[in-house]
Amino acid sequence: MAEIVLGIGTSHGPMLVTGTEQWASRIAFDKSVKHAWRGGEWSFDQLVEERASERLDQHLTKPAMEAHNKRCQDALDNLADVFAEARIDVAVIFGNDQMEIFDDRLIPAFSVFYGDTITNYEFPPERMAQLPPGIELSVPGYIPAGGAEYRGQPDLAKAIIAQAMQDEFDLAAMKSLPKPETPHAFGFVYRRIMRDNPVPSVPLLINTFYPPNQPRVSRCYDFGKAVLRGIQSWESDARVAVFASGGLTHFVIDEQLDQLFFDAIRDRDISRIAQVSEKVFQDGTSELKNWIPLAGMMAELGLEPNFVDYVPCYRSAAGTGNAMGFVTWQ
Numbered sequence: 001m002a003e004i005v006l007g008i009g010t011s012h013g014p015m016l017v018t019g020t021e022q023w024a025s026r027i028a029f030d031k032s033v034k035h036a037w038r039g040g041e042w043s044f045d046q047l048v049e050e051r052a053s054e055r056l057d058q059h060l061t062k063p064a065m066e067a068h069n070k071r072c073q074d075a076l077d078n079l080a081d082v083f084a085e086a087r088i089d090v091a092v093i094f095g096n097d098q099m100e101i102f103d104d105r106l107i108p109a110f111s112v113f114y115g116d117t118i119t120n121y122e123f124p125p126e127r128m129a130q131l132p133p134g135i136e137l138s139v140p141g142y143i144p145a146g147g148a149e150y151r152g153q154p155d156l157a158k159a160i161i162a163q164a165m166q167d168e169f170d171l172a173a174m175k176s177l178p179k180p181e182t183p184h185a186f187g188f189v190y191r192r193i194m195r196d197n198p199v200p201s202v203p204l205l206i207n208t209f210y211p212p213n214q215p216r217v218s219r220c221y222d223f224g225k226a227v228l229r230g231i232q233s234w235e236s237d238a239r240v241a242v243f244a245s246g247g248l249t250h251f252v253i254d255e256q257l258d259q260l261f262f263d264a265i266r267d268r269d270i271s272r273i274a275q276v277s278e279k280v281f282q283d284g285t286s287e288l289k290n291w292i293p294l295a296g297m298m299a300e301l302g303l304e305p306n307f308v309d310y311v312p313c314y315r316s317a318a319g320t321g322n323a324m325g326f327v328t329w330q
């Protein structure tokens, strides 16, 4: 029976792969859209007014942002060291697509990659030209120069699919990626945590982001249970690591929600997150749903969480930015 010996939860946002001088490049975008925050919809100016008493400006100085960035990079180095030392044979990764391989012609609620080769090719120039301001600078953080190909693990993927189908999850199955790019949730793990030398892996994609078919929190929690049983059903002596990629709250940071989430992990009571309104899990904050199956699985296995760091990386007085979370379980 395959053995799960490590869990890693990591944020993956562009602020982790660009210098702090680039962080403000997204503010023009922040001002141009409505933001999901605490279950409502807010303009940038409404958020600035609502959050004035929090004195978020203290986080917006160059030294404050540099300090935040350093803590994030130190935490990521820590995760990469833990991964290297754990002598992992295979990884299972919960992540989401952000219109990289899917588009609104087809977005599965849950999908599993079960092919041999994961392609992470560079974007063609016309695709680069379409990226929003501030995002194009982050691309090398997810795709190495010249592109890359990584190994899948079809046997494990099929064991997971079989168990999940038995548990009444009607999954989409992908033998090759619909586009030759790896969604950045996964590219980040391969590059930054596995240091461009990934073990074979099984990407599990949850549509956290896009209405109308986002799975609910409770469903993500149950999916984790099915995946756990699927991994354990695989006849192999492999040492397995399970990852969650994404979050924490963004594009408007909500430290209270992140705290509640970490408390649930600490108390090994992940199902309590289902009591939070689904309306809260929108935009980048929805990526907490990638963590829920992992956290539930780790609680069930009794692996001990180590909260490596939590860093709310603000970029504006509206509280936009990305709260970064880094946790290992062993």
Ligand SMILES: [Fe+2]
Binding pocket: 012, 013, 098, 185, 246, 247, 284, 287
């Ligand atoms: Fe993301």
